[in-house]
Amino acid sequence: MTFEVSNNNIHVSTQANGTVFDTATPMPHIAGVIEKYISHTFPDSGGSIDTTTTITGAAGCREYDCWTERECGYEEECSYEYVCTSDPYSDYDDCGYERVCDDVFACRDVEVCGFVDVDGYSTDAKTTVSPKDHVQRYTLGSVESGTNPDFLLVYLTANRSKAGSQNARGTFRTAIPSNRRISGTGSTLLESAYKVGGSTWLARIVSVYLVGDVVKAEFRHSNRYYGGEYTENQISCPSGSIDFSYMDDDLSSRWDIQFEAYVGKFTT
Amino acid sequence: MTKTLYADGGSGRVFVYNNGSSPTNYDSVSGSQLGDLHFHSDLSYIGSTEVVQASIDHPQRTRNSESSKFESDTYKPRDGSSDYLLGTHNLDSNALFVVVYNGYQAPSGTRIQQRGESIRLVSVYLTSTEVRLYEQWATFNNTLYATTQTYTVYVFTKLFNKSGSIAIQAEADRFRAGYGKLDTSYKYVRRDNSSPTFYVSPSRTADVRGGGYKVVTADGSSYRSGSYTGNFSGGTSTGVEV
Numbered sequence: 138m139t140f141e142v143s144n145n146n147i148h149v150s151t152q153a154n155g156t157v158f159d160t161a162t163p164m165p166h167i168a169g170v171i172e173k174y175i176s177h178t179f180p181d182s183g184g185s186i187d188t189t190t191t192i193t194g195a196a197g198c199r200e201y202d203c204w205t206e207r208e209c210g211y212e213e214e215c216s217y218e219y220v221c222t223s224d225p226y227s228d229y230d231d232c233g234y235e236r237v238c239d240d241v242f243a244c245r246d247v248e249v250c251g252f253v254d255v256d257g258y259s260t261d262a263k264t265t266v267s268p269k270d271h272v273q274r275y276t277l278g279s280v281e282s283g284t285n286p287d288f289l290l291v292y293l294t295a296n297r298s299k300a301g302s303q304n305a306r307g308t309f310r311t312a313i314p315s316n317r318r319i320s321g322t323g324s325t326l327l328e329s330a331y332k333v334g335g336s337t338w339l340a341r342i343v344s345v346y347l348v349g350d351v352v353k354a355e356f357r358h359s360n361r362y363y364g365g366e367y368t369e370n371q372i373s374c375p376s377g378s379i380d381f382s383y384m385d386d387d388l389s390s391r392w393d394i395q396f397e398a399y400v401g402k403f404t405t
Numbered sequence: 406m407t408k409t410l411y412a413d414g415g416s417g418r419v420f421v422y423n424n425g426s427s428p429t430n431y432d433s434v435s436g437s438q439l440g441d442l443h444f445h446s447d448l449s450y451i452g453s454t455e456v457v458q459a460s461i462d463h464p465q466r467t468r469n470s471e472s473s474k475f476e477s478d479t480y481k482p483r484d485g486s487s488d489y490l491l492g493t494h495n496l497d498s499n500a501l502f503v504v505v506y507n508g509y510q511a512p513s514g515t516r517i518q519q520r521g522e523s524i525r526l527v528s529v530y531l532t533s534t535e536v537r538l539y540e541q542w543a544t545f546n547n548t549l550y551a552t553t554q555t556y557t558v559y560v561f562t563k564l565f566n567k568s569g570s571i572a573i574q575a576e577a578d579r580f581r582a583g584y585g586k587l588d589t590s591y592k593y594v595r596r597d598n599s600s601p602t603f604y605v606s607p608s609r610t611a612d613v614r615g616g617g618y619k620v621v622t623a624d625g626s627s628y629r630s631g632s633y634t635g636n637f638s639g640g641t642s643t644g645v646e647v
Contacts, residue, residue: 138580138589147408147421147443149580151589157580158587160408160421160443162595162646167449167565168436270614284436287643289607290451290501293513306482306545312514312526314488314539319513319530320504323610323623326514329630331522333546337630340618344609346640350436355609361616361632399451399501403596403643404423405440 163404165288171278171398177356179301179328179341181389182269184364186381188262196257198374201250209244257374262381264304265364266388277345277352280400284350288401291345293321299391301328304384305367309339321345321396328390330360338363341390345398352398360388408443412582417572419446419582446572446583449565451501452591453647457492457536457558463518463525466542466549484543491529491536494560498533501561503603507554510603510622512610517554520547529558536560559603559647562591594645601644608640 141148149158156162215238221230280286296315300308309328313319323344330339339360346353371379411420411428420431421443431438434445442448469481494500506515506527518525522545529538536558542549567584574581580589594605604623611620614635621627621639 138576138578140575140580142408142410145406145408147410149589151578151580153578154589154592156595156646157589157591157593158444159595160423162597163443164450164593164595166439166442166445167451167563168439268616281436284439287607287641288605290503290605292501307484310484310524310526310541310543312528312539312541314528314530317528317530317532317537317539318498319528320502321513322503323512323606323608324612324620325512326516326526326611326618326620329524329526329618331524331545333522335519335521335524336616336632337618338616338632340613340616340630342611342613342618344611346609347607357613359613359616359618363616397499402436402439404443 165401165403167399167401168284168286169280169400171352171396171400173277173396174394175275175354175396176391176393177273178299178391179356179358179389180271181387182266182360184264184266184386186262186264186384188260188381190258190260192256193259193372194256196259196372196374198255198257199252200255200374200376202253203248203250205246206249207244208247209242211240211242213238214241255375257372260371260373260379261368262371262384263364263368264384264386266360266362266386268362269358269360271358272355274353274355277354277396277398279351282350284402286347286350286400286402288403289322289345289347289352290399291321292318292397293325294318294395296393297390298393299389301388301390303330303367303386306330309390327392332363333366339388343392343394345396347400352400354396412573414572417446417570417584419444419573419587444583444587446567446586449563450586450593451561452564452588452593453559453561454591455494455496455560457494457560458555459491460553460555461489461491461538463540463552463554465551466523466525466544468523468544468546468548480546482543482545484541486542487540489538489540491538491556491558493535494531496560496562498531500531501563502531502536503559504529505557505603509626510624512620512622515620518549518552520549521545523547523549525549529556531560561594564591592647594647596643597646598644600646602647604642604644606640606642608642610639612637
């Protein structure tokens, strides 16, 4: 062990560990430890489900309908007529009302009902996501006023209790293990989503930083417009309905994070 | 600048500070006085005793063979996660640590590999006895080939509480002061911008804009996704030696 005082410096070293203490290369004092739990929800970005509808005869739609048809044919028409018939055995005619029937050709309009083929609708739907930037800051705590710290180490134990997702690609990617203590110094990449070709279209981070004597946490989100890759088609009949609500992506995620911040100060 | 080493044989307190004023000025240390001090037995410090370094062979992640119904993707997505042991430590699960990924101080959740949309992300975490690596991967149209990455983790013990009754002691192979808080058994984090082991930053190290992200780490390295539209340039940082 070497303990040396020279040139206004104090230097302590050992063979095993080299320099352990040196006033020329000061070590930070830990001024405070701040622990705070925050649950933050990244909101959904909004968007739309855009539809385009065309008429199609291939929908296999049939509907019950009634219409008028002209129906013609011979009908027996009867009436009572005063009919006289000669009696061959007398000079008198035998008269009286008799029912007389005759076949008469007639046409009339009749109502006919039944199932008939009708055109349906073919509807294409695609989802879009609106661009959005979101930021929210929290105060984790502070050290004694006037400290003016310049050293910070941060650790996070995080759980994504609600995962944003897309129907086309599943939940957003994260490499933050659930309920494990990871380094959170500076910024941490919480979630991201990628378009075909590899560019990100959504990214979320959390940053921990000093503002004077105060430790801040900032959750930040950004996504650009995204649309057109997820499409669905439904065939419907006039009496039916369509529902594309299942296509609606819920991009909202909730992160529950326990923060530990070690705030320090180097010798000036 | 004058340096003063003060040891009180009665109370056992030890101060080292950067001026010639009376040690009574530092009997009760305020936040604004921390900049004057090199060491004070009433304060807290972090000492490094362990460095864990491991190279991990991340296996190939083969894209799905099943084609996708979505026009712009040819193959259906696949994803999964893995967990690797980097090494063990003898401190507790609340030990402090700093991670260097393949020579860079990337943030947790960082990307270590990308081909097209397929991506591999990692984070290091500590348990009560182990230093471990968590990997999350996803493939779309591209297979992620096997890759070897090196992870270095500096693990620190917290010297927050007084231990023993030694105020100051110099031996042939050991120096101790301040009830165990200054002890040559440890390697301390010390400011050294000329030949740092790593960097520490009290600032943000990433930004998001336009749906993309940019990382500027404490050691000054940076990378960004193609869609990032901001102008983040990083924050202040201090080089430290261990």
